[in-house]
Amino acid sequence: MKPVRVVEGRAVPLERSDVDTDQIIPSDWLKRVERTGFGRGLFSEWRDDPDFVLNQQSYVGATILVAGPRFGIGSSREHAVWALMDYGFEAIIAPSFGDIFVNNSSKQGLVIAQLGHDDVDELMAIIVADPTTLVVVDVDQQKVEVPQAGWQRGFTLDPMTRERLLNGWDDISLTLLREAQITTFEASEKAPDLVGIFDEAGHVRS
Amino acid sequence: MARTLFEKIWEEHLIASAGADQTLIYIDLHLVHEVTSPQAFEGLRMNGRVVRRPERTLATADHNVPTDSLSTPVKDPISRRQLEALEENCEEFGITVFPRGHENQGIVHIIGPELGVTQPGMTIVCGDSHTSTHGAFGALAFGIGTSEVEHVLATQTLPQQRAKTMSVTIEGSTRAGVTAKDLALAIVSTLGTGGGSGYVLEYRGEAIRDLSMEGRMTVCNMSIEAGARAGLIGVDDTTIAYLRDRPSVPKGDALDEAIARWRTFVTDDGAEFDAAVVLQAADIVPSLTWGTNPAQVVALDGTIPFPDVAADQDERDATQRALAYMGLTPGTLVRSIPVDVVFIGSCTNSRIEDLRAAAAAARGRRVATGVRALVVPGSHRVKAQAESEGLDQIFLDAGFEWREPGCSMCLGMNPDQLKPEQRCASTSNRNFEGRQGRGGRTHLVSPAVAAATAVMGRFASPDELDA
Numbered sequence: 001m002k003p004v005r006v007v008e009g010r011a012v013p014l015e016r017s018d019v020d021t022d023q024i025i026p027s028d029w030l031k032r033v034e035r036t037g038f039g040r041g042l043f044s045e046w047r048d049d050p051d052f053v054l055n056q057q058s059y060v061g062a063t064i065l066v067a068g069p070r071f072g073i074g075s076s077r078e079h080a081v082w083a084l085m086d087y088g089f090e091a092i093i094a095p096s097f098g099d100i101f102v103n104n105s106s107k108q109g110l111v112i113a114q115l116g117h118d119d120v121d122e123l124m125a126i127i128v129a130d131p132t133t134l135v136v137v138d139v140d141q142q143k144v145e146v147p148q149a150g151w152q153r154g155f156t157l158d159p160m161t162r163e164r165l166l167n168g169w170d171d172i173s174l175t176l177l178r179e180a181q182i183t184t185f186e187a188s189e190k191a192p193d194l195v196g197i198f199d200e201a202g203h204v205r206s
Numbered sequence: 207m208a209r210t211l212f213e214k215i216w217e218e219h220l221i222a223s224a225g226a227d228q229t230l231i232y233i234d235l236h237l238v239h240e241v242t243s244p245q246a247f248e249g250l251r252m253n254g255r256v257v258r259r260p261e262r263t264l265a266t267a268d269h270n271v272p273t274d275s276l277s278t279p280v281k282d283p284i285s286r287r288q289l290e291a292l293e294e295n296c297e298e299f300g301i302t303v304f305p306r307g308h309e310n311q312g313i314v315h316i317i318g319p320e321l322g323v324t325q326p327g328m329t330i331v332c333g334d335s336h337t338s339t340h341g342a343f344g345a346l347a348f349g350i351g352t353s354e355v356e357h358v359l360a361t362q363t364l365p366q367q368r369a370k371t372m373s374v375t376i377e378g379s380t381r382a383g384v385t386a387k388d389l390a391l392a393i394v395s396t397l398g399t400g401g402g403s404g405y406v407l408e409y410r411g412e413a414i415r416d417l418s419m420e421g422r423m424t425v426c427n428m429s430i431e432a433g434a435r436a437g438l439i440g441v442d443d444t445t446i447a448y449l450r451d452r453p454s455v456p457k458g459d460a461l462d463e464a465i466a467r468w469r470t471f472v473t474d475d476g477a478e479f480d481a482a483v484v485l486q487a488a489d490i491v492p493s494l495t496w497g498t499n500p501a502q503v504v505a506l507d508g509t510i511p512f513p514d515v516a517a518d519q520d521e522r523d524a525t526q527r528a529l530a531y532m533g534l535t536p537g538t539l540v541r542s543i544p545v546d547v548v549f550i551g552s553c554t555n556s557r558i559e560d561l562r563a564a565a566a567a568a569r570g571r572r573v574a575t576g577v578r579a580l581v582v583p584g585s586h587r588v589k590a591q592a593e594s595e596g597l598d599q600i601f602l603d604a605g606f607e608w609r610e611p612g613c614s615m616c617l618g619m620n621p622d623q624l625k626p627e628q629r630c631a632s633t634s635n636r637n638f639e640g641r642q643g644r645g646g647r648t649h650l651v652s653p654a655v656a657a658a659t660a661v662m663g664r665f666a667s668p669d670e671l672d673a
């Protein structure tokens with residue numbers, strides 16, 4: 001995953017609470033074999049409505065989503081995170097989130113910024129009034145900022161998540177930091193011998 | 207110090223433990239199938255990563271494959287794409303794959319053991335919850351999610367929390383007519399669907415020792431139905447005898463060395479478990495599930511339960527809902543309930559011994575009018591073995607369908623599905639609502655009961671057939 005220090009861009013106001021992962025990416029999309037391309041399925045049922053916020057020209061190309069409470073509740077599907085990121089979102093701001101969704105986001109590098117209920121309402125009002133407003137989500141400083149309005153609020157990430165975002169570490173990268181340890185283990189007496197299972201070409205004998 | 211089997215395998219595979227949440231274990235063998243792997247391979251590609259140890263990775267097609275003639279193409283385009291993706295990914299990353307129709311292809315949990323790839327003392331993972339099956343060989347085997355599949359492909363390791371240990375002992379020998387499936391159902395109904403959560407179960411006692419390897423796999427397979435991620439059985443002569451001539455098992459002196467090592471994978475006398483459950487074999491009778499979770503078990507000689515015998519209101523409600531979904535009336539004699547479909551297959555019961563047991567009941571008899579009965583061998587090797595013993599002919603003569611290997615009617619992901627309200631006697635492992643097709647009604651049974659039920663057109667045991 002790519003390191004994320006700051007996300008800067010325009011923000012989309014999604015004025016709904018309890019946006020569950022079934023809404024984010026409906027289940028008929030789960031049969032796909034790719035991890036990419038889920039952006040087309042993002043909120044696909046809502047997008048049939050021409051008035052839906054993502055269909056409005058002024059928000060095209062936005063990178064931040066501002067939503068109501070309990071965003072990302074419901075099923076554990078990692079596809080929800082894949083869909084948001086594939087669509088182009090890099091950060092989600094809301095008063096509260098589904099647990100598993102937060103977890104899945106941290107594995108993929110999607111920034112989750114939790115602000116107070118009133119703060120989210122204020123931010124929402126700013127971006128509704130002017131869709132061109134630049135919003136900054138700073139992972140390093142743990143703050144959300146609207147420079148043109150002089151508006152700024154802090155948020156908290158757990159230290160490990162912040163580290164991983166800043167360094168671009170995913171679980172695999174973290175494990176690969178211990179590559180030498182793994183190699184030593186593989187070469188050691190301790191490593192179980194799989195003698196006989198595979199032939200010289202590395203194929204299973206059969 | 208005396209150690210349990212779990213502790214021996216765990217400690218041998220520990221790469222590093224820097225605090226509980228950083229524990230990294232080495233994975234000896236990674237089994238892959240078409241459904242949970244495509245995004246993991248895609249993840250590797252996106253990050254420019256390779257498969258660290260392709261030679262410790264083995265893939266097969268199972269969930270999506272149609273089980274009718276191999277010459278018919280896969281009609282569902284999405285399934286076809288998933289099957290093609292498996293082959294392409296394995297080709298690209300250098301992994302051995304057995305596609306539909308390959309002589310070694312079959313359900314992932316059937317082929318590992320029969321090829322001798324599954325061996326004692328190993329850590330084995332697969333993106334499938336019934337990976338617990340392989341625990342029958344004294345291997346620590348458990349299911350993982352797609353992100354973890356990618357993690358294992360890239361690193362051959364997995365960050366893991368250490369599980370707790372539970373001994374599940376079945377004392378005494380089983381009664382005539384009681385099969386491994388009945389033991390599995392007894393264990394799940396005793397523990398409940400969440401009772402094993404957080405534990406690795408080790409099955410012990412005379413009734414377990416007496417089982418063949420096929421039977422032990424049936425028991426370990428259903429560990430997950432009790433909420434446990436893994437089940438284990440210690441190595442003994444039965445384990446060694448099964449493995450001896452398998453293709454991927456060492457030969458000559460190397461075999462002797464391997465056997466000496468394998469024999470150490472037992473729980474030491476005096477080792478302590480975190481929890482213990484004891485069942486008496488004499489209490490276990492031929493059984494089946496009546497409801498919509500695998501802990502809702504009733505004796506074949508019994509009647510459908512009344513909701514008011516349930517312990518509390520939640521359970522009474524659950525019983526009501528299950529009765530309604532299953533279309534059953536409390537108090538009905540189990541043996542009087544007619545079925546529409548009989549499915550003999552799945553990673554629980556599609557090995558050669560299962561097919562022999564079913565064929566013994568089917569021999570010289572006819573499937574009841576109006577009943578559709580399928581026999582789906584777990585792998586091409588099982589199919590070939592059965593055909594060499596003439597079992598296919600016994601089934602065909604009796605009016606059963608004899609099909610190509612795959613997961614088939616165990617889950618509604620391929621063309622073999624129940625229609626709404628069809629009642630099925632199934633040798634699989636999950637009776638959840640809609641599992642075998644939307645609105646379908648599943649009763650989990652042993653292969654012998656399944657075959658007898660096909661003949662009688664209602665739930666029956668083989669001993670009834672002679673009457």
Ligand code: SF4
Pocket residue numbers: 268269313314315334336552553554612613616617634635
């Ligand atoms: S047979 Fe059923 S339980 Fe076993 S792997 Fe296939 S779908 Fe899963």
